[in-house]
Amino acid sequence: MRGFIFVALLAIACAGEVKAQDAAAGEKVFGVCKACHQIGETAKNGVGPQLNGIIGRKAGTVEGYNYSKANKESGITWDEATFREYIKDPKAKIPGTKMIYAGLKDEQRTNDLIAYLQQFDTDGKKK
Numbered sequence: 001m002r003g004f005i006f007v008a009l010l011a012i013a014c015a016g017e018v019k020a021q022d023a024a025a026g027e028k029v030f031g032v033c034k035a036c037h038q039i040g041e042t043a044k045n046g047v048g049p050q051l052n053g054i055i056g057r058k059a060g061t062v063e064g065y066n067y068s069k070a071n072k073e074s075g076i077t078w079d080e081a082t083f084r085e086y087i088k089d090p091k092a093k094i095p096g097t098k099m100i101y102a103g104l105k106d107e108q109r110t111n112d113l114i115a116y117l118q119q120f121d122t123d124g125k126k127k
Helices: 002-015 023-033 080-088 107-117
Strands: none
Touching (some): 080 107
């Protein structure tokens, strides 16, 4: 009986634990994003804006990309928390966004994606 209780308590303690960010795993998550976005030294705007230096950047400001009015006027500066909210449900975070994506609900995959994106500075060079 004590063994069962110990295993149950251990399972409860570990249930809320989130693994560290993994940029390599995040690159795989970014595979879905590649349909619309690019990142890296040769990144260009496509269906969506290039994502170099996204964390710390003001929303709607990539030169040469035609953003929705909602995105340009959102007042958002992308940080980890704001990006998490957005990527989970883009249309809820910025109603009127042009981004057509149902959202990334998995917290670990979001952690990994952020780790991958944070590797790139505004010029697309890995930090």
